Amino acid sequence: MADTEGESSQVLRVSCADKENQGSYEPCHKKAKLSDPSLDSTNRLEDRLNGILCCAVCLDLPQTCYQCTNGHLMCASCFNHLLADSRIRDETATCPNCRCEINKNNCVRNLAVEKAASEMPVDCHLCNLRLPRFQMSNHQRHLCQERPTVCRYARIGCRWKGPHQALSEHESSCVLPSKSGLEIMDALEAFDMRQTEEQKLYKTVFSLLSFEKITFNDLQLKPYRTEDFITQLFYESCRFSAFGYQWSIRASLNYTESKNPSHSTRRSMQYQLSLKTASPANPIRLHFLVLKGPYGEMKLNPIIYEHEFSGKEPDSGFKEMPLADTSECNKILAMKTISLRAILFQVVG
Ligand SMILES: [Zn+2]
Ligand SMILES: [Zn+2]
Ligand SMILES: [Zn+2]
Ligand SMILES: [Zn+2]
Incomplete structure (x- = not known):
């Protein structure tokens, strides 16, 4: 035992002495400090x-x-x-x-x-300029010379895309302004079609607003679990009344499990509207949509669904709850309840 110790300390002394002999010995940490210029x-x-x-x-x-x-x-x-x-x-x-x-x-x-x-x-990932974080989004949107831009004649058919610094040179030589009305007609028609598509939702909403029967209800959906072998998470609202019938909304979660919370996994929610009044005299045709409730925090795009409710078919079937992305879904799951505003339009006749 003593021998081994003696041996190792001897080895140590020898190696130090070797370095001293070479005339370049310095403690390791001090050396690193001097030799690495990036560590200022x-x-x-x-x-x-x-x-x-x-x-x-x-x-x-x-x-x-x-x-x-x-x-x-x-x-x-x-x-x-x-x-x-x-x-x-x-x-x-x-x-x-x-x-x-x-x-x-x-x-x-x-x-x-x-x-x-x-x-x-x-x-900046575009131009490499170093800035405080709080200035970065404004820089990339309005100031960065490398930010992606389109030609000012894009709406009449120019497909040029490039960094902002090359824009003025392109625009001064762009051929679109000198084309005839006939030549740019196709581009204008495509542009009109996109606009019409975007306006469709708003037009539908406004025509629905002139329906005779409209209700809206602000709902709190509370989480609960099924008692099945594999328990599943659901959310459900209290019953609410509309057009003389009882209704409720139930939401469920779609997801793929991941052990590591920093891994992003696609999560989305679906919901269905259910008629709770047993056997109505006539089928009830509805348009319906959900929006975020008052004080709700999530971003929800409006999508209008349609269903004919009857004693045989009291559920609308699960429809996509149009959340922007997985992080919006996580925001909902992190809250105690989901706050929704449900708007129902009854189609009569
Ligand atoms: Zn930049
Ligand atoms: Zn152009
Ligand atoms: Zn802690
Ligand atoms: Zn984080």
């Missing part, structure tokens, strides 16, 4: 601050920042994702750092971190 003091402070201010899950700097009761940071999107995952698995959500319980009541925003993160520099 501002860079290291920035990196250190990045490590301190970043989200514990995705490691990005948070724009909106929440913290657990012990002060660990999560960006809003990861916070909602953790809460949504726990809702799906019927578990208590916990902080990824310290495992304390997290929910909408005990986690608060951290404004100092949000402000500090917004001051941290970031490179």
Whole structure:
């Protein structure tokens, strides 16, 4: 035992002595400091601050920042994702750092971190210009010379696309303005068709608004689980009345499970309108749509569905709840209830 120790310390002495003999010996950390020019003091402070201010899950700097009761940071999107995952698995959500319980009541925003993160520099991915984060979206939308632009004659058929800095050169040589009316007709017709398509929804809504029978109800959908072998998460509203009948709305979740909350998985919701009054005398033809309720937070695109409800067919069948994306779906799952405004139009005759 003693021999081995002696041997190893001897080896150590020899190796140090070797370096001294070569005349270049310095402690390793000091050497690194001198030889790596990229590690100047501002860079290291920035990196250190990045490590301190970043989200514990995705490691990005948070724009909106929440913290657990012990002060660990999560960006809003990861916070909602953790809460949504726990809702799906019927578990208590916990902080990824310290495992304390997290929910909408005990986690608060951290404004100092949000402000500090917004001051941290970031490179424009188009022109590489380094700016504070809070200036980046304005820079990329209005100022960046490399931002993608289209020709001012796009609406009469020019398909040129390119960086903003090349725009004036293109426009001065663009052939579209010198074309005849006949030559640009096709482009104008295509443009009109797109516009008509966009206006269709609004026209439908306005014509529905002049229907004789319209109701709207503000609903709170509460989560519940089925008692099946594989339990499934549903949301359901209380019964509400419209046109002298009882109705309810039920929503369900579509998703693919992922262990890691920072992995984005496609999640979406569907809903169905159900007639709760047994055997109505006549079939009831409705147009219906859901919008976000008052004080609701999610982004919901309006889509109008149609169904004829009867004793035989009391359910509309599940329809897509038109949420913008998975993060909007997580926002809903992170809340205690879903707040919706359901608008029903009865088609008479
Ligand atoms: Zn995050
Ligand atoms: Zn924590
Ligand atoms: Zn730029
Ligand atoms: Zn052009």
